[in-house]
Amino acid sequence: MVNVIGLGYIGLPTALMLASHGVEVVGTDYNKELVATLNEGRTTFKEDGLDELFAEAVKAGITFTTEYQHTQTYIISVPTPYDKFSKKVDARYVVAAVEDVLKVCPKGATIVVESTVSPGTMDRSIRPVIENNGFVIGKDIHLVHAPERIIPGNMVYELLHNNRTIGADSQEIGEKVKAYYASFCQGEIVVTDIRTAEMTKVVENTFRAVNIAFANELARICRHDEMDVYEIIRICNMHPRVNILQPGPGVGGHCISVDPWFLVGDYPSLAKVIDESMKTNDSQPSFVLNRIHEIMQKEGIQDNRRVGLYGLTYKENVDDCRESPTLQLLEAQERHLATPLKCYDPFVTRDIVPYQFHDLDAFLNDVDMVVIMVKHQEIIEHMDRLRGKVVLDCHNVCHLEGVYHI
Numbered sequence: 001m002v003n004v005i006g007l008g009y010i011g012l013p014t015a016l017m018l019a020s021h022g023v024e025v026v027g028t029d030y031n032k033e034l035v036a037t038l039n040e041g042r043t044t045f046k047e048d049g050l051d052e053l054f055a056e057a058v059k060a061g062i063t064f065t066t067e068y069q070h071t072q073t074y075i076i077s078v079p080t081p082y083d084k085f086s087k088k089v090d091a092r093y094v095v096a097a098v099e100d101v102l103k104v105c106p107k108g109a110t111i112v113v114e115s116t117v118s119p120g121t122m123d124r125s126i127r128p129v130i131e132n133n134g135f136v137i138g139k140d141i142h143l144v145h146a147p148e149r150i151i152p153g154n155m156v157y158e159l160l161h162n163n164r165t166i167g168a169d170s171q172e173i174g175e176k177v178k179a180y181y182a183s184f185c186q187g188e189i190v191v192t193d194i195r196t197a198e199m200t201k202v203v204e205n206t207f208r209a210v211n212i213a214f215a216n217e218l219a220r221i222c223r224h225d226e227m228d229v230y231e232i233i234r235i236c237n238m239h240p241r242v243n244i245l246q247p248g249p250g251v252g253g254h255c256i257s258v259d260p261w262f263l264v265g266d267y268p269s270l271a272k273v274i275d276e277s278m279k280t281n282d283s284q285p286s287f288v289l290n291r292i293h294e295i296m297q298k299e300g301i302q303d304n305r306r307v308g309l310y311g312l313t314y315k316e317n318v319d320d321c322r323e324s325p326t327l328q329l330l331e332a333q334e335r336h337l338a339t340p341l342k343c344y345d346p347f348v349t350r351d352i353v354p355y356q357f358h359d360l361d362a363f364l365n366d367v368d369m370v371v372i373m374v375k376h377q378e379i380i381e382h383m384d385r386l387r388g389k390v391v392l393d394c395h396n397v398c399h400l401e402g403v404y405h406i
Ligand code: SAJ
Pocket: 116, 148, 149, 150, 151, 152, 204, 205, 208, 212, 245, 246, 247, 248, 249, 250, 251, 252, 253, 254, 255, 256, 257, 314, 315, 316, 325
């Protein structure tokens, strides 16, 4: 039996995937409400294919509880926030989960940490906890780091098809854990050491962050001289060895906007390109804010209250707002004491900002200018509704005449 600890964005789909592929699974989370919702037969966030997967897993016998189980294998998938000032990872939830596992597990159990951690965290923060509790690593407890690499919005597909990395102290334990993941994963599963697995995960997200920063910088250069950045990137990408990502209103989520900072935090004098890239991405919402003011002036819109931000989530077709560029933009705006801009997002039903609408028509009726912050499918399908409005399109998805770009 596998006890999956932490039933959030990664832990839940992983637990469901294992269960629906013949592995006996118990999901544990300390959040009673979350566990109650799952036990009532409902999932806790929106994701393509998740409800169907949930139904299959329940049929296969998965159970959810707040209790840690007595078993041979644990997969820990709890949050690893980072400290905004020191730029270092905060491993307290992983440490707490490991401590709780140690209270109930038999000798010889394997603890797999899936949560993203900064390179070196397993050595610095996790091994000492195990040893200080009187366990010998490699004998009483086997330690594994198997970072998740699925993308929100396409999680179910990527769980099945992505390659995976498993970092273990010994090949034998690596292969044992690999067998669990191989129950559902059709991609290649590489077994390596823990340090390499930690680094690999952070480097992948850093590569993407630096590439996006490059695209954002190009957008600024092109704006300066009125060149079309999208056309330039499109043509460059026709070269067989060039693959530039897209500029946007900023970088959000809990991965690409966070993980690269771990390298800056740990190697401040070495991680120069990464540091600059992160600063570029982080200042992109302010760049968009300036662009909004510039366009308002040009179009004679004097009242902030006539401007609306379409999209609150960190990217399209998900309901996750963590570190979202829209929230970052509103924060930057707040610093200038202006009336907050109006917002609407079809995926966000709770009120999370001051002037939030829950209906597209009501939102559009109330504004003269719309800023497309997130390219949700909804707005792509209803682009005609923006006719007659001033539009700032941060994603190059609007083909109406006269649209502005970043
Ligand atoms: N973005 C751009 N331009 C682009 C692509 C993305 O501005 O061309 C922005 C998005 O709008 C969003 C942010 O970047 O605000 C991040 O979105 P994303 O779709 O690039 O990535 P995440 O954070 O949802 O997921 C990433 C993935 N990592 C990589 O692709 C290398 C995923 O595979 C990881 O599992 C995930 O991080 C994670 O958990 O670490």
